[in-house]
Amino acid sequence: MAVSRQMIAIMSVMGLSILAMSILNPMMPLYLTSIEVTPEIVGLMLSVAMVGMVVGEGFWGWVADRRGIKLPLKVGTFVTGLAVCCFVLTQNVSLIFTIFFFWGLLQSALFGPCRGYIGANAPVLRKATFMAIITMIMAASRSIGALPSGFLVDNLGFHALFFVSCGISLLAGIVVLAGWRQAQPPQIQIIGDKAPNPSDSVDRVNRSSFAVQCVVTALQSWTRGTMLGFLPLLATQVLGVSATKVGVLFTIYGIAVMSLSIPMGMLADRIGKKTLMTLGLVTSGAAMAGMAFSPSYAWLMACVLGSGMGVAAFSPAALGMISDLVPARRQSTAMGIYGAFGENIGIIAGASVGGFVWIAFGHQYAFLMGTAATALGTIICLALVKDKATAEL
Numbered sequence: 001m002a003v004s005r006q007m008i009a010i011m012s013v014m015g016l017s018i019l020a021m022s023i024l025n026p027m028m029p030l031y032l033t034s035i036e037v038t039p040e041i042v043g044l045m046l047s048v049a050m051v052g053m054v055v056g057e058g059f060w061g062w063v064a065d066r067r068g069i070k071l072p073l074k075v076g077t078f079v080t081g082l083a084v085c086c087f088v089l090t091q092n093v094s095l096i097f098t099i100f101f102f103w104g105l106l107q108s109a110l111f112g113p114c115r116g117y118i119g120a121n122a123p124v125l126r127k128a129t130f131m132a133i134i135t136m137i138m139a140a141s142r143s144i145g146a147l148p149s150g151f152l153v154d155n156l157g158f159h160a161l162f163f164v165s166c167g168i169s170l171l172a173g174i175v176v177l178a179g180w181r182q183a184q185p186p187q188i189q190i191i192g193d194k195a196p197n198p199s200d201s202v203d204r205v206n207r208s209s210f211a212v213q214c215v216v217t218a219l220q221s222w223t224r225g226t227m228l229g230f231l232p233l234l235a236t237q238v239l240g241v242s243a244t245k246v247g248v249l250f251t252i253y254g255i256a257v258m259s260l261s262i263p264m265g266m267l268a269d270r271i272g273k274k275t276l277m278t279l280g281l282v283t284s285g286a287a288m289a290g291m292a293f294s295p296s297y298a299w300l301m302a303c304v305l306g307s308g309m310g311v312a313a314f315s316p317a318a319l320g321m322i323s324d325l326v327p328a329r330r331q332s333t334a335m336g337i338y339g340a341f342g343e344n345i346g347i348i349a350g351a352s353v354g355g356f357v358w359i360a361f362g363h364q365y366a367f368l369m370g371t372a373a374t375a376l377g378t379i380i381c382l383a384l385v386k387d388k389a390t391a392e393l
C-alpha cells in the first residue's frame with residue numbers, strides 16, 4: 001500500500017509541477033520579446049535554463065538513489081516556485097540569464113528521481129507502459145497549462161503567469177509533504193513480475209548502449225528545443241496570430257501526447273521499443289519540415305499534432321529502454337544522466353542554434369535543422385540501437 005500511495009504521489013507531483021512550468025513555457029518567448037530581447041538571445045536564455053537542468057539532473061538522481069527522493073522533490077516544488085517569482089523583479093538581461101540557470105537547476109530535481117522511482121518499481125515487462133503513463137500525465141498537464149496561458153497574458157498581463165505558476169508549484173510541494181511524511185532511503189518494491197536481483201550493481205550498466213541511447217534522444221529532443229523557443233515566434237511574428245492561439249497550439253501538442261502515449265507504450269512492449277523510437281523520430285522530423293513551410297494557422301496546427309504523435313511514440317519506448325539497461329538501484333541516477341545528456345542537450349541545441357539560424361537564414365531553416373537532426377537520429381537508431389531481447393541473443 002505504501003508503494004501504491006507513493007506512486008500516486010509521484011505522478012501527482014509530476015503533473016502539478018509540469019502544469020506550473022507549462023503555464024509559463026508557451027508565453028516565455030513572447031514575454032522576453034516584449035521586454036526587447038532579440039530572438040537569438042531568447043534562444044540562448046532558454047538554453048541556459050536547460051544547461052541548469054543538465055548540471056542538476058544527474059546530481060539530483062544521485063541524491064535520490066542514496067538519500068531518498070523527498071529532498072529533491074521538495075527542492076523541485078517549493079524552491080522552484082519561489083524562484084519563478086524572481087522573473088517579475090528585473091528586466092536586466094544578465095540577471096534574467098542567471099534566473100534561467102537556477103530555474104533549470106531547481107526544476108531538474110524532479111525528473112530523474114520521479115522517473116527513476118517509476119522505473120525501479122514498474123513491472124519488468126511493462127516498463128514502457130508505465131513510462132507512458134507518466135508521459136501521458138505530463139502531456140495532460142502541458143495541455144491544461146498551455147490553454148489558459150495565452151488568455152492570462154491577453155487579459156491580465158505577463159506577471160500573472162509567474163504568480164499562478166508559483167502557486168501551483170507550492171501546491172505540488174504540499175503533495176510531497178503528504179506523500180512522504182518521513183525521509184527514507186529508496187526502497188525498491190516491484191509491482192508485479194519479479195523483484196530486482198540484489199547482486200545488481202552499477203558496473204552492469206551497458207555503457208555503450210546507454211551512450212547511443214542518449215545521442216539518439218538528443219537528436220530527437222532537438223525538435224522540442226526548436227518548438228519551445230520558436231513556435232510562439234513563428235505563430236505570432238510570421239503568421240500573425242494572437243497569444244491565445246499560441247496557447248492552443250501547445251494544448252493540441254499536449255493532447256496528442258496525452259492520448260497516444262499509453263497505446264504507444266503498450267505497443268512498444270509488444271513489438272519492440274526500437275521500432276517505436278524509429279517511428280517517433282520519422283514523425284517528428286516530418287512535422288518540423290511541415291512547420292518550416294506552414295502557410296496558415298490550420299496547417300501549423302496539423303504539424304503540431306504530428307509533432308505530438310512523434311513524441312508519444314518515441315518517449316515511452318526510449319525511457320523503457322533506458323530502464324532496461326540499468327540496475328534497479330541506480331534508476332534515478334541513470335534517469336538523471338539520461339535527462340541531462342539526452343533530452344536536455346538536444347533541447348539546448350535546438351533552442352540555441354535555432355535562434356542564430358533564424359536570424360542568419362530565416363525561420364524555415366531553423367525548423368529544418370530539427371528535421372535534419374531527426375534524420376541523423378533515425379540512421380543511428382536503425383544502425384546501433386538494440387532492444388534488450390535482441391541484445392541478449
